[in-house]
Structure formats: C-alpha cells, structure tokens
Amino acid sequence: MIASVLIDPMLPTLKPSFLVAEALEWMEESEIAQLPVVDSERYLGLVSLPLLSEPGLTGRALSDFPLEHSHIFAGEDQHLWEVVDLVIQHELKVVAVLNKSGAYLGAVPVAELYEKVAEMVAAGDRGAIIVLNVKPHDYSLSEISRLVESNGAKIITSHYSSSYPYDTTGNSELTIRLNQVNVGPILATFERFGYVVSEVHANEPVTSVDQERLDMLMRYLAT
Structure with missing residues (x-):
C-alpha cells in the first residue's frame, strides 16, 4: 500500500493567508492538532496547535509563523511502512504527500495510518x-x-x-x-x-x- 492511496480527501489544507482563528477552527473540526499549509500546490510545511495557542494570535496570518517540517513529506509511491517511519521519527500528526513533480497531493493523518496497518496485519483476527x-x-x-x-x-x-x-x-x-x-x-x-x-x-x-x-x-x- 502506497502513500497516495492513504491520502484522506477530507483532511483540510490551510493557506498561508489563513488567520490563526481559521486554522484553529479547522483543527477543532477535523480533531487533529497539526495541518499542512499549501500555496498553489506547493507544500510549505505543517502548523501545529501548540504554536497557535498562545493568547493574542488569532488575528495573525499563518504566513507570520515559522512552519514545521517543510522538508519532511512522503513521495506518492512510498510504502505504508516508510510513511509510518516518518511519523515516528519526526513525531508527526499528519504526513504530506507530494507527487514526482513536487506538487502537493494531500496528507495522511496518523489515525488513517493506524487503521491501514491494523488491516495489513489482520489485527482483529486470531492466529499464532x-x-x-x-x-x-x-x-x-x-x-x-x-x-x-x-x-x-x-x-x-x-x-x-x-x-x-x-x-x-x-x-x-x-x-x-x-x-x-x-x-x-x-x-x-x-x-x-x-x-x-x-x-x-x-x-x-x-x-x-x-x-x-x-x-x-x-x-x-x-x-
């Protein structure tokens, strides 16, 4: 199973022009504390809840903040286990997926990874x-x-x-x-x-x- 298949089409993508208040709303709605920031299919990095939670920031744009993990992403044809390794190594909540041309395709949330890993190893079945x-x-x-x-x-x-x-x-x-x-x-x-x-x-x-x-x-x- 490869990264492009794991993409969650319902996961929000933020723009650098979005205000902190908007980003927080999307995080609350999607129940995830980290989201990708993308500008015209160009992946810029991730923004996390702790960075945006300080008082007085709600009216500022995401472009005012240093984004995280701008160089950490999965290629569209990378295997599920390689995506899992990225999550563990960099403590990610989501993994951005780029195509061979470097354009942003979408992102994979950790919850989706867990479900697919469980399916792969048949975690609910009995066997020695x-x-x-x-x-x-x-x-x-x-x-x-x-x-x-x-x-x-x-x-x-x-x-x-x-x-x-x-x-x-x-x-x-x-x-x-x-x-x-x-x-x-x-x-x-x-x-x-x-x-x-x-x-x-x-x-x-x-x-x-x-x-x-x-x-x-x-x-x-x-x-």
Whole structure:
C-alpha cells in the first residue's frame, strides 16, 4: 500500500493567508492538532496547535509563523511502512504527500495510518505468533515457510529484525504470524530442524508484527 492511496480527501489544507482563528477552527473540526499549509500546490510545511495557542494570535496570518517540517513529506509511491517511519521519527500528526513533480497531493493523518496497518496485519483476527532466534547467515524465509506448510499451516505475515551490532551473538529475530492457533506440531518441527523458538503466542488476538511501530501510533492517537 502506497502513500497516495492513504491520502484522506477530507483532511483540510490551510493557506498561508489563513488567520490563526481559521486554522484553529479547522483543527477543532477535523480533531487533529497539526495541518499542512499549501500555496498553489506547493507544500510549505505543517502548523501545529501548540504554536497557535498562545493568547493574542488569532488575528495573525499563518504566513507570520515559522512552519514545521517543510522538508519532511512522503513521495506518492512510498510504502505504508516508510510513511509510518516518518511519523515516528519526526513525531508527526499528519504526513504530506507530494507527487514526482513536487506538487502537493494531500496528507495522511496518523489515525488513517493506524487503521491501514491494523488491516495489513489482520489485527482483529486470531492466529499464532511465533518468534524465532535466527543467525543472519542461516535465515531463509522460504525454508521456514516450507516447514510451516508441511504441517498444514501458512505464514500470513512476517517481520525480520536484527539487533546487530548491539547484539554480540549476532542473532536476529523472525516473527511469523500463522493462520491457525494449533502450533504444537510446528514447534516440534522447528525443534527437529534446529530452530530456536523464543516466544509463542497462540491463544490471543494478534496485535502487531511490529509492536514498536504500532505502540508509537497508538500513543500519537491518544494525544
């Protein structure tokens, strides 16, 4: 899923000529504390509620204020996870999306990102999560998938993460989510082939294959 598909057409776009009072009204109506400022399809940056909340500013134009994140945006064909990374790295409430010519296309609110991420990992469905400790030179998703499928199950999503160079053992983690909760035979197969299983979550709904990203998004939604 790419950034252009994630754009919320209902999200307001502010102009530099807008007064602070107008911007605050749009923020209240859209229930979001940050909005993009655009002039003739040229993305100028973001304006945030804390910047506009000081007394005596309501009659001033947005052009009087230094805008934030003028160089932070997503390209129209960037993947959802790349957009999520921008949100986390820069603590954004919305992400502007530009086309290949640099023209502003729209913006993606964090709430929309969370919904799409939840859909992508099927967060409401039941299915086992298994975390394997693997060495990078031994890692083969196709081999692991073959072992899973030999037990009549399938890998629905997977996430590979490496702690190198911080982990001196050189081990990495592969998190896989399956389409069933009965994982006894699969665990036995992994053990037989020398794989180290560090975690098994087989009886609870899946919440994430990348918990850190989703936790950050939830924190943004709560503010």
